Amino acid sequence: MEIIISDKMITDDEFIKNNSVPGPTKEEIRCIVLCKTNISKEDKVLEIGCGTGGLTCEIAKKTKNLISIDKNPKAIETTKMNLKKFNLYNNVKLIKNDGLSIISNINSLNKAIIGGSGNDLEEIIAQIDKKIVKNGKIIVTAILIDTKVQSINQLKKLAYETEIIEVNISKGKILDRGIMMISQNPIAIITGTKK
């Protein structure tokens, strides 16, 4: 059966998951990341830390020039399965490696999304900066306070125009006697635009 690529967000439940890989970035957060990243079909995009492929699949609907990396082989396997499920596999170059070791092989980039970086965040941002074109963007999704602070400081140091938002989503669970709002983990989205 042919799957038609549409602008409709993929729901969290639709992704194939693996217990050894963090789950997909939640639907509403993916939506905001896409909005902030503003990807066009000509954009060359790098994603570091593809995990389950939640963001990878959404970005792959917008551009065929996407390189997605993860150091966890299970993450690459899971992302590959999801890309195939949604008929997007041909739009992505998937690489199993540490983010930092890949950046020097890339020519130029319009957008980079960092969803995982371990202890290398500052260096990853510094290396990506060498490849990003003027008005290009570096987006970091962060749960740890430390990641938020490090991203902002590094982007400021590199003279990027920088924005941080924090999103707290609660989803309603419909019960027989009413609706219970269940909160998800807050997540920050840091956007740096190269001047």
Ligand SMILES: C[S@@+](CC[C@H](N)C(=O)[O-])C[C@H]1O[C@@H](n2cnc3c(N)ncnc32)[C@H](O)[C@@H]1O
């Ligand atoms: C929270 S998950 C990302 C989820 C993803 N955005 C999604 O929607 O499925 C973070 C991922 O970053 C990867 N990661 C962490 N540090 C990394 C690094 N230095 N290089 C490559 N991948 C890394 C982890 O293995 C993990 O799979």
